[in-house]
Amino acid sequence: MEAAVLVVDLLVDFKNSVMAKTIIDVDHLSKIYNTGDIEVKALSDVSIKIDEGEFVAIMGSSGSGKSTLMHILGALDKPTSGSYHLDGHNVESLTDDELAEIRNKKIGFVFQAFNLLSRTSAIDNVKLPMDYAGYPDLEQEKRAKESLTMVGLADRMDHPPNKLSGGQQQRVAIARALVMNPALILADEPTGNIASTQAEEIMSIFQKLNDDGHTIVMITHEEDIAEHAQRIIHLFDGKVKEDGNGHTKSKATTKT
Amino acid sequence: MKLSKLIKTGFKNLGVNKLRTGLAILGIVIGIGSVIALVSMGEASKLSVQSQIQSIGSNLLTVSPGSQTSGGVRGAQGGATTLTNEDAEAIKTSAQITTIQNVSPEYSGRAQVIAGRNNTNSQIVGVEPAYADVRKVTVESGSFITSQYVSRMAKVAVLGPSVAEDLFGEGVNPVGQTIKIDGKNFQVIGITKAKGGSGPTSTDDYIFVPLTTAQKQLFGASHLTSIALEATSENVMTKAQNEVGYLLLSRHKLSDPAEADFRISSQDDLLETITSVTGTFTTLLSGVAAISLLVGGIGIMNIMLMSVTERTREIGLRKALGAKKKTIIQQFLIESIILTFTGGVIGVILGIAGFYFYTQVNGSEFVVTLQSVILAFSVSVGIGILFGWYPANQAANLQPIEALKYE
Numbered sequence: 001m002e003a004a005v006l007v008v009d010l011l012v013d014f015k016n017s018v019m020a021k022t023i024i025d026v027d028h029l030s031k032i033y034n035t036g037d038i039e040v041k042a043l044s045d046v047s048i049k050i051d052e053g054e055f056v057a058i059m060g061s062s063g064s065g066k067s068t069l070m071h072i073l074g075a076l077d078k079p080t081s082g083s084y085h086l087d088g089h090n091v092e093s094l095t096d097d098e099l100a101e102i103r104n105k106k107i108g109f110v111f112q113a114f115n116l117l118s119r120t121s122a123i124d125n126v127k128l129p130m131d132y133a134g135y136p137d138l139e140q141e142k143r144a145k146e147s148l149t150m151v152g153l154a155d156r157m158d159h160p161p162n163k164l165s166g167g168q169q170q171r172v173a174i175a176r177a178l179v180m181n182p183a184l185i186l187a188d189e190p191t192g193n194i195a196s197t198q199a200e201e202i203m204s205i206f207q208k209l210n211d212d213g214h215t216i217v218m219i220t221h222e223e224d225i226a227e228h229a230q231r232i233i234h235l236f237d238g239k240v241k242e243d244g245n246g247h248t249k250s251k252a253t254t255k256t
Numbered sequence: 257m258k259l260s261k262l263i264k265t266g267f268k269n270l271g272v273n274k275l276r277t278g279l280a281i282l283g284i285v286i287g288i289g290s291v292i293a294l295v296s297m298g299e300a301s302k303l304s305v306q307s308q309i310q311s312i313g314s315n316l317l318t319v320s321p322g323s324q325t326s327g328g329v330r331g332a333q334g335g336a337t338t339l340t341n342e343d344a345e346a347i348k349t350s351a352q353i354t355t356i357q358n359v360s361p362e363y364s365g366r367a368q369v370i371a372g373r374n375n376t377n378s379q380i381v382g383v384e385p386a387y388a389d390v391r392k393v394t395v396e397s398g399s400f401i402t403s404q405y406v407s408r409m410a411k412v413a414v415l416g417p418s419v420a421e422d423l424f425g426e427g428v429n430p431v432g433q434t435i436k437i438d439g440k441n442f443q444v445i446g447i448t449k450a451k452g453g454s455g456p457t458s459t460d461d462y463i464f465v466p467l468t469t470a471q472k473q474l475f476g477a478s479h480l481t482s483i484a485l486e487a488t489s490e491n492v493m494t495k496a497q498n499e500v501g502y503l504l505l506s507r508h509k510l511s512d513p514a515e516a517d518f519r520i521s522s523q524d525d526l527l528e529t530i531t532s533v534t535g536t537f538t539t540l541l542s543g544v545a546a547i548s549l550l551v552g553g554i555g556i557m558n559i560m561l562m563s564v565t566e567r568t569r570e571i572g573l574r575k576a577l578g579a580k581k582k583t584i585i586q587q588f589l590i591e592s593i594i595l596t597f598t599g600g601v602i603g604v605i606l607g608i609a610g611f612y613f614y615t616q617v618n619g620s621e622f623v624v625t626l627q628s629v630i631l632a633f634s635v636s637v638g639i640g641i642l643f644g645w646y647p648a649n650q651a652a653n654l655q656p657i658e659a660l661k662y663e
Contacts, residue, residue, distance in 0.1 A: 076576060076657045097580045103656075104578020115573045115660070119268065131257045132578040176577075 020051035022085075023183050023215045024073060029082030031068050031238075042068040043238045045082070050217065052183075055210040057226035058219045060235035067188070069235065070219045074107055074186050075099045087183040104132050108177025112189035114169045116161040122172045123148060123157040129180050147175040151205055167198025174205055178214075185209065187218040191225055203228045257583050259590075266591040269563070277595065280559045284599025284639065285606060287549030288632050292607025293614070294545050295628055298538025300611075300620045302531060308458060309527050311451050315490045316390060317356075317497060318526075319343075319483040319504070322519045337479035338517040341467075343507060344483045350503055355496040358486035360390040363470045363477060369463060370436040371423035378419050380437060381462050382470020390486045393459055398431040398446030405445075406466040409473065413437065414446040414464040437463065438474055493522050552599065553639040560592050560647035571651050572659020584652040592644025593637055600636025604629055 031043040043065045050056055060066040071077035072084060075091050076099075084091045087106050094102065103109075108129075116125045126144040135143070148157050151171040161169050170190060177185050187206070191199035207228060210216050220226050234242035270277045321339045344361035347353060363382040368375065387393065388400045396417065405412050413435060415423070424430040430444045442465065450460055471477050487496040497520050504518055505511070564571070571584060608624055615622040 071657050074576070076660075077655075097582075100575060100578050100580045103576055109576055111573075111660070115569070115576075117570065117573075119272065128574070129577045131261060132574075132580070132583060134257070 020053065022049055023052050023054075023087055024048065024050035024217070025083075025085040026073075027083045027085075029072065029079045029084060031065075031072065031077070032080045041238055043072075043079070046235075046238070046240055047082075048233060048240065048243075050215065052215050053210070053213055054231060055206070055216045055229045056218070057229035057232045058217065058235060059221060059223075059226050059232055061221060063237075064235040065238035066219050066221075066235050068238075070186065070188050070217075073184075073217060074109060075102045100132075104129055105180060106183045108180060108182040108185045110170070110173050110177050110185065110187035110190045112192040114161070114166075114173045114193070116169055116172055116176075118161055121158045121160055122153060122164070122175075125161065125172055126176045126179050129176060133180065143179050144175070147179040148172070150178065151175045165198065166194045167201055170194055170198075170202050171205065174202070174209075178209070183215060185214055185216045187216065189220055190218060191220070191222070199225065257579075257586070262583075262586055262590050263594070265587065266594050269567075270591055270594060276559055276562075280555050280595050281599040281602070283552030283555035284549070284596050284636060285552075285603040287545065287552035288600050288603025288636050289607035289610065290545040290548055291542060291635070292604055292624075292628060292632050293610040294541040295538060296607070296611040296624055297614055297620075298534060298541055299625065299628075300615065300623060302534040302538070303623065304620050305530050305534060306527060308451070309523050309530070311392065314523055315487040315493065316523050317485040317487060317493065317500065317520055318522075319485065319500065319518055319520050321479070321481070322517045337477070338508060339480040339483060340478065341471075341480065343504060344480060346503060346507060347483065347485065347500055352503060353496075353499045355488050355492040355499060356485050357488045358386050358390045360384060360386040360484040360486075361467060361480050362387065362482045362484060363467060363475065363479075364462075364481050365470070365475045365477075367438040367474060369419070369423065371430070371433065374423045376419065376422050379462050380470060380474060381464050382467040382474075383464050384467050387464070387484070390484045391459065393451075393464075394449045396447045396449045397429060398444070400446055400448075401464055401466050406468050408466075409468040410466055411440060411442045411469060411473065412445045412466065413442040414448060415444060416448050416458075416460040416462045416464075417450040418458070418460040419463055420447050437465070440473065493524075497522065549635070549639065553596075553643040556592050556595055556640065557643035557647060559595075560588060560644055561650070563591070564588065564647050564651045567651075568654060568659045568662040571654050572656045572662065575654070575656040576660060581652040585648045588648035588651050589641060589644045592647070593640035596636045596640030596643075597633070600633050603636070604632050607632070 026046055026048040029043060029046045030041070033040040033042055046065075046069065058066050058069060068077070072079055072091075073086075075086065075094075078092050086102065089102060089106070091099070091102065109115075116122075117128070123141075123144050126147055127140045130140045130143065145154070145157065148154060151174050153168060153171055153175065156164060156168065161172065164172065170193075174185075174190075177187075185206075190206070191202055194202060203225065206216055206218070216229075218226070218229060226232050230245065232242070232244060233240060319339065321337065341361055344359055347356060348359045361384060365380055366377055367380045369378045369380075381387075383401055384406055385401055385403055388395070393400070395414070398414070400414055401412070404410075415430065420428075420430050423435060424433065429447070431446060433444050434441050435444060436442070448459065448462075448464070451458060465474070485496065485500065487493055501513065501516070501520055505513060505516060508517055510516060574584065574587075611624065612622055614620075
């Protein structure tokens with residue numbers, strides 16, 4: 001078992017170093033909203049490539065188009081023009097139900113407001129995407145437990161979200177995002193609603209996930225949170241203003 | 257997503273707002289309950305009327321006076337005095353009539369009846385002995401009206417069991433006692449056997465006296481209110497009807513059957529008429545009940561729509577996590593079906609209980625058909641689908657971002 005994991009890890013590392021696979025390929029993408037008579041250009045001519053295993057922060061002030069970009073990257077919305085390939089699938093040509101399937105299988109969402117079902121236990125929340133994928137009960141149980149253990153909530157699986165702290169709730173959400181083993185983990189201001197002490201914990205989990213080979217795209221407006229990523233993309237007025245290296249400070253202390 | 261899980265989630269969601277859920281269910285309970293109770297009551301009254309009519313006999317023809325046309329003016333149906341004792345006699349003796357084996361001329365009217373301190377207004381029927389054979393009346397104790405009593409114009413009476421009970425109380429044998437009909441003393445000579453049923457068609461409520469006594473002593477009339485005929489068999493009913501019809505037309509000096517001042521009806525005709533009347537009644541009642549069911553259904557739609565609005569964020573999240581349109585529709589449909597099905601179960605139970613109570617009070621038969629129960633269940637589930645569809649569709653068509661942004 002241990003050996004197998006090691007082999008997989010090695011393979012992932014090998015792949016990353018030699019022939020990194022492109023997970024996100026955004027090409028000349030624009031998004032225009034029509035609100036009555038006024039046309040709002042939320043994104044104009046954005047091109048981004050993100051490879052497997054990358055940890056990318058997308059930064060920008062409010063109105064910079066980062067939420068719109070996140071919706072499109074998350075297959076929640078379609079671009080007005082340009083193309084978006086996610087793990088080889090051309091997203092803008094898909095129907096609503098096909099998009100739902102892509103979201104289910106390829107993307108793990110972590111939202112600012114956690115978005116957990118409030119009267120449902122942590123483990124059932126984590127099982128939700130597997131329900132939609134139609135996994136058998138036993139496998140759901142096994143995977144959900146692994147996932148919750150990974151985020152350090154093995155002892156709180158049966159608690160409903162309202163009995164958990166903000167940081168714990170976000171960890172449940174991360175466990176839910178992980179459970180389908182998606183190609184991309186998409187986090188939208190994951191620390192926005194969390195006390196700063198716990199924010200560091202959340203970031204260390206992301207760090208660890210990235211070390212394990214997960215591709216993570218995180219939207220944030222907080223400089224120090226973005227610093228945890230290898231690569232930071234700055235958006236301004238719907239355009240990519242800067243695309244460069246992160247880690248100018250230091251990696252978050254990984255603790256598990 | 258598995259059905260069992262959808263149902264579990266449905267119950268959980270409905271459990272959040274118990275009062276609201278309960279009120280929505282109540283609407284369906286009232287609807288289904290009233291449909292079940294009212295339809296059963298209608299069926300029960302139809303059954304009791306049918307069994308009553310069949311107990312009278314299926315080879316029975318009744319001649320009743322029709323309207324009298326004089327100078328082109330048609331009088332009221334049944335108001336005529338065109339049937340006479342001679343008509344009855346002619347039917348009995350005519351050589352042209354081969355299909356009638358028994359003739360019972362009758363005169364009936366209402367009169368005040370007193371026995372001791374008990375006082376009732378009853379249907380008094382003047383009869384000849386043939387009445388017992390034609391109308392299938394048997395005597396429980398004592399004897400029926402005989403031809404001696406008829407020719408002597410005797411003041412004797414045979415009581416139906418209900419009247420006997422009204423006048424003398426339960427368990428008392430009134431044979432030999434005296435009652436006053438319209439102020440005149442009558443001796444009770446017999447009690448008929450109960451035939452069941454209630455209302456004006458039941459002979460249990462009648463007092464039988466000799467025909468001559470009724471005509472001359474009580475009501476001062478020389479005509480008949482009806483002539484009951486027993487055909488030789490069920491198969492000759494139409495022929496019998498024609499034979500009697502032609503005889504009476506010629507006796508009444510009428511050439512055109514359209515001008516007939518009498519009506520000949522068989523039990524089948526009566527059965528058909530009454531069945532159609534009770535049928536109409538049942539339809540009306542069911543219509544009212546169906547309206548309350550509709551209102552219940554709208555109640556379901558209302559709370560489902562509220563629920564969709566309240567759960568916009570949840571729906572958005574579910575869609576973001578990979579729920580397809582179909583899954584969302586199923587989720588909401590299942591919730592509304594749970595509501596209407598639960599309402600249906602409670603409604604059926606309460607409806608049957610209500611109908612049982614009605615039969616206890618009314619004395620009619622307690623029969624609940626399986627069809628009506630199955631129908632009620634399928635209707636309640638159907639209402640769930642029908643009125644849950646629109647809200648479910650609204651939910652499924654929400655865009656995940658809109659839903660997630662919704663506060």
